[in-house]
Amino acid sequence: MKSGFVTILGKPNVGKSTLLNSIIGKKISIISPKSQTTRDSIQGIYNDEDSQIIFVDTPGIHKPKTDLDREMDKIAFYNAKNNDLVLLIVDASKKFNENDLFIPKSIKFKTPVIVVFNKIDLTNVLLINELKEKYKELFPESEFIEISALEDFNIDYLILMIKKYLPEGPQYYDVNTITNRNFTFMVQEIIREKTLKLLDEEVPHSIAVLCDEINFRTGKNIYAKIIVEKESQKGIIIGKKGQMIKRIGIESRKDIENLLGYNINLELFVQVVENWKNSSSFLAKLGYK
Numbered sequence: 001m002k003s004g005f006v007t008i009l010g011k012p013n014v015g016k017s018t019l020l021n022s023i024i025g026k027k028i029s030i031i032s033p034k035s036q037t038t039r040d041s042i043q044g045i046y047n048d049e050d051s052q053i054i055f056v057d058t059p060g061i062h063k064p065k066t067d068l069d070r071e072m073d074k075i076a077f078y079n080a081k082n083n084d085l086v087l088l089i090v091d092a093s094k095k096f097n098e099n100d101l102f103i104p105k106s107i108k109f110k111t112p113v114i115v116v117f118n119k120i121d122l123t124n125v126l127l128i129n130e131l132k133e134k135y136k137e138l139f140p141e142s143e144f145i146e147i148s149a150l151e152d153f154n155i156d157y158l159i160l161m162i163k164k165y166l167p168e169g170p171q172y173y174d175v176n177t178i179t180n181r182n183f184t185f186m187v188q189e190i191i192r193e194k195t196l197k198l199l200d201e202e203v204p205h206s207i208a209v210l211c212d213e214i215n216f217r218t219g220k221n222i223y224a225k226i227i228v229e230k231e232s233q234k235g236i237i238i239g240k241k242g243q244m245i246k247r248i249g250i251e252s253r254k255d256i257e258n259l260l261g262y263n264i265n266l267e268l269f270v271q272v273v274e275n276w277k278n279s280s281s282f283l284a285k286l287g288y289k
Contacts, residue, residue: 001050001051001052001168001169001171002050002051002052002053002163002166002167002168002169003051003052003053003054003166003167003168003169003170003171003172004053004054004083004084004085004165004166004167004169005054005056005079005082005083005084005085006053006054006055006056006083006084006085006086006087006162006166007056007058007076007079007080007083007085007086007087007111008020008055008056008057008058008087008089009058009061009076009080009086009087009088009089009103010060010061010088010089010090010091010103011060011061011091011099011100011103012060012061013060013091014060014089014090014091014118014119015089015091015118015119015149015150016057016058016060016089017057018118018149018150019087019089019116019118019147019149019155020044020055020057021044022149022150022152022155023044023046023055023155023158023159024044024045024046024055024178024179026178043055043056043057043179043180043181044057044178044179045172045173045177045178045179045180046159047175048159050163051163051166052171052172052173052175053159053162053163053166054172054173054180056079056083058075058076058079058080059073059075059076061073061076061077061102061103061106066277066278067277067278067279067280067283071283077106077107080107080109080111081109081111082111083111084111084112084165084166084167085111085112085113085114085162085165085166086107086111086112086113086114087113087114087116087158087162088103088113088114088115088116088139088142089116089118090115090116090117090118090131090135091118091119092117092118092119092120092122092123092127092128092131092146093119093122093123093127095127095130095131096130096131096134100134101138104138104139112141112142112165113139113142114142114143114144114145114158114161114162114165115135115139115142115143115144115145116144116145116147116158117131117132117144117145117146117147118147118148118149119148119149119150120146120147120148120153120154121148121150121151121153128146132144143161145157145158145161183214183259184211184214186259187211187214187222187224187256188209188210188211188224189209190252190255190256190259191209191224191226191248191252191268192207192208192209192226194248194251194252194255195207195209195226195237195248197251198244198247198248198251199236199237199244203228203233203236203237206228206229206276206277207226207227207228207233207237208226208227208276208286209224209225209226209227210224210225210227210285210286211223211224212224212225220262220263220264220265221264221265221267222256222264222265222266222267223267223269224266224267224268224269225268225269225270225271226245226248226268226269226270226271227270227271227272227273227276228270228271228272228273229272229273229274229275229276229277230272230274231272233272234270234271234272237270238270245268245270248268249266249267249268252266252268253266
């Protein structure tokens with residue numbers, strides 16, 4: 001059988017996580033219009049009759065400004081270099097600009113690349129042709145494909161293209177396994193997604209979530225902290241009379257219970273850790289170092 005590891009690479013908000021979720025058929029990676037929604041490498045495992053493909057969804061790559069940015073870029077490029085294939089996801093609805101050169105200039109390894117033009121439903125023929133000409137200059141030996149991850153357009157053909165680059169190999173995971181991430185990680189990501197969704201522009205992407213305790217023996221209780229950088233952000237997340245953190249908890253609990261298949265008790269707290277994105281010790285606590 002064909003088996004191997006495929007890195008999903010691209011700038012923030014090009015649809016990497018949407019693509020992974022579309023391929024796997026389940027919600028593996030959280031989605032938000034905010035940049036840096038995905039901060040870790042998340043593996044989604046695809047199985048069919050003749051292949052097992054392990055997709056690695058990476059953080060959106062951009063020129064780093066903080067220690068967190070640098071760690072996320074490092075994670076993404078490490079996976080791209082060491083896996084069997086790279087899917088470079090391009091937002092086909094936006095014109096090429098100088099910031100788009102950062103990834104091509106940073107790819108200094110021999111891993112084959114398929115350039116995937118996503119959001120084809122939002123573009124036009126003139127723009128997509130201009131993008132193709134530009135990426136032909138940057139990746140002359142690569143194959144191109146147009147898709148819409150949101151509408152599941154051309155996903156089957158993308159899978160066929162990927163298989164051409166994969167070696168014959170073993171089945172790394174049981175066929176019923178869809179991700180390598182543990183339950184604690186999934187809970188933290190669900191809470192972070194709901195916080196980003198409900199607060200929209202009120203709180204920047206600089207939040208993190210830490211599970212203090214998951215105890216299923218005594219009442220199926222989960223205790224988690226939402227980490228912010230400023231006292232003012234803490235007040236926004238808690239909301240007037242605690243209404244916002246209550247909403248975050250209700251929506252998070254629904255997704256967690258869907259994941260588990262039974263009811264749980266979720267308690268959320270907010271903690272201020274100033275400048276945590278540049279704190280080596282705190283980034284280590286979050287698992288980035």
